[in-house]
Amino acid sequence: MLTALHNIGEYFLLLNRVFKKPENVKLYYRQIIYEMTSLGLGSLGLIAIISFFMGAVVTLQTASNIDSPLIPDYAIGFATRQSFILELAPTVMCLILAGKIGSNIASEVGTMRITEQIDALEIMGVNSASYLILPKIIAALLIVPIIIIYSMILGVLGGWVVASYSDFSTIDKYLIGIRWNFTMFSIIYALIKTLFFAFIITSIPSYYGYYVRGGSIEIGRASTKSVVYSSITILIVNYILTQLLLM
Amino acid sequence: MIEIKNISKSFGSNSVLDDISAVFKQGEMNLIIGSSGSGKSVLVKCIVGLYDVDSGSVEFNGRDFTKMNFMQRKSIRAEIGMLFQGSALFNSLSVEENILFPLKMYTKQSHEEMMERVNFCLKRVNLINVNKRFPAELSGGMQKRVGIARAIALNPKYLFCDEPNSGLDPRTGILIDNLIMEITKEFQMTTIVVTHDMNSVMETGENIVFLHHGKKWWEGDNVEILKTENAELCDFVYASKIMKKFKGF
Numbered sequence A: 001m002l003t004a005l006h007n008i009g010e011y012f013l014l015l016n017r018v019f020k021k022p023e024n025v026k027l028y029y030r031q032i033i034y035e036m037t038s039l040g041l042g043s044l045g046l047i048a049i050i051s052f053f054m055g056a057v058v059t060l061q062t063a064s065n066i067d068s069p070l071i072p073d074y075a076i077g078f079a080t081r082q083s084f085i086l087e088l089a090p091t092v093m094c095l096i097l098a099g100k101i102g103s104n105i106a107s108e109v110g111t112m113r114i115t116e117q118i119d120a121l122e123i124m125g126v127n128s129a130s131y132l133i134l135p136k137i138i139a140a141l142l143i144v145p146i147i148i149i150y151s152m153i154l155g156v157l158g159g160w161v162v163a164s165y166s167d168f169s170t171i172d173k174y175l176i177g178i179r180w181n182f183t184m185f186s187i188i189y190a191l192i193k194t195l196f197f198a199f200i201i202t203s204i205p206s207y208y209g210y211y212v213r214g215g216s217i218e219i220g221r222a223s224t225k226s227v228v229y230s231s232i233t234i235l236i237v238n239y240i241l242t243q244l245l246l247m
Numbered sequence B: 001m002i003e004i005k006n007i008s009k010s011f012g013s014n015s016v017l018d019d020i021s022a023v024f025k026q027g028e029m030n031l032i033i034g035s036s037g038s039g040k041s042v043l044v045k046c047i048v049g050l051y052d053v054d055s056g057s058v059e060f061n062g063r064d065f066t067k068m069n070f071m072q073r074k075s076i077r078a079e080i081g082m083l084f085q086g087s088a089l090f091n092s093l094s095v096e097e098n099i100l101f102p103l104k105m106y107t108k109q110s111h112e113e114m115m116e117r118v119n120f121c122l123k124r125v126n127l128i129n130v131n132k133r134f135p136a137e138l139s140g141g142m143q144k145r146v147g148i149a150r151a152i153a154l155n156p157k158y159l160f161c162d163e164p165n166s167g168l169d170p171r172t173g174i175l176i177d178n179l180i181m182e183i184t185k186e187f188q189m190t191t192i193v194v195t196h197d198m199n200s201v202m203e204t205g206e207n208i209v210f211l212h213h214g215k216k217w218w219e220g221d222n223v224e225i226l227k228t229e230n231a232e233l234c235d236f237v238y239a240s241k242i243m244k245k246f247k248g249f
Helices: A002-018 A025-065 A075-114 A117-123 A128-165 A171-179 A184-210 A216-246 B040-047 B070-077 B095-106 B111-124 B140-151 B170-187 B198-204 B231-237 B241-247
Strands: B002-011 B014-024 B029-033 B055-060 B080-083 B158-162 B190-195 B207-212 B215-220
Touching (some): A002 A128, A025 A128, A025 B095, A075 A184, A075 A216, A128 A184, A184 A216, B002 B040, B014 B040, B014 B207, B029 B040, B029 B170, B029 B198, B040 B190, B095 B111, B111 B140, B140 B170, B158 B170, B170 B190, B170 B198, B190 B198, B207 B231, B215 B231
Parallel strands (some): B029 B190, B029 B207, B080 B158
Antiparallel strands (some): B002 B014, B207 B215
């Protein structure tokens, strides 16, 4: 318990350093562009495959579980859209990104710590916490919502492909379903959640990487811890945000 | 000149440095030596402010570094260059970008002026045609040279080197030591080198501080060290059996 409180305190102290005024805005700008490319482009392929097949599977499972004649066929498209926009794209994809981006950040920052690169930055008078972590957070806040919208589109597309090549629904009914009772707030709600998750999946791994001590084994441990705690935090924050925004 | 007064540092209940005072002179090779775990790297990290001291002071030409906040320390840090044990080059940046980094951070020079400085620094450490290469593509000795080039990019008044020849063969190690010495004399820097390599000590030690169990045990130069009767220092200097035999122990 004491360790947990110590870690939470240390995490917020680190964030306090991260959000100090940058020394050289131009250098930070370049870092943000670099991080956007590194975090964003590197994840597109994985997100595309997962989203497409999840959309297809959700459509198949919804169709196979609806056997009441009282439920219209377009409910399949509706259920796919709602589950993808409200939960699968923002939450599940961010959990996947926590694994991919999170472990990458923790090991990158951790390696910089044990090879004294962070000390080198400090010696130069650079606020190393801000220089290394702030661009990652800003880049994630900018790029992760785009990835999530991309995931939503591909998920619905996966369902559409299934609807096209199976006999339980028609494309027309699927398209009616994905448009039925659509409100823009669903997208806004998903993007609000995404912004919180983007912050979590960059700041928590950065914390574990920044304070790593020892060698390669500790980097591995920090990487694992960062994924575990980012995922748990995402799930807790997801519950709180859902309660606040939808209830 | 750097003057440290009564520095003590502990990590929890483990006392690492105990009441250490010393003066490191400008234009001289000041060496901090001692066996592993004696506290020499911690002492240097306390001097440059990577660790806060528990008590005592560190003065850079009379300016007390320990009493300064982060922003006040920045002005002194712009005058400090440091070569790390593993070179600590930024892996994602090329050699040129590594040396440009402090220049971009601290100066308002044009790109051409900065490139001129980068090329001067690389030439000064006898490296050519490596500008676009990445640290992973360089040998250990070349990485150390790039580390030195980056450390002198801002024309520092104070140069710190943490075990500059560790991991290098004796010949390359001596070349690096001589390079640091030449640069120290040429730019009249206050240079502090942490080492446990006796070749370095004999080659370059003008002012040597010997640490033992976190305490300053002995101080002198590379001539006096051979004549010392200090038991712990003799044990460090003449560590091998053959050297002990040579000394007549």
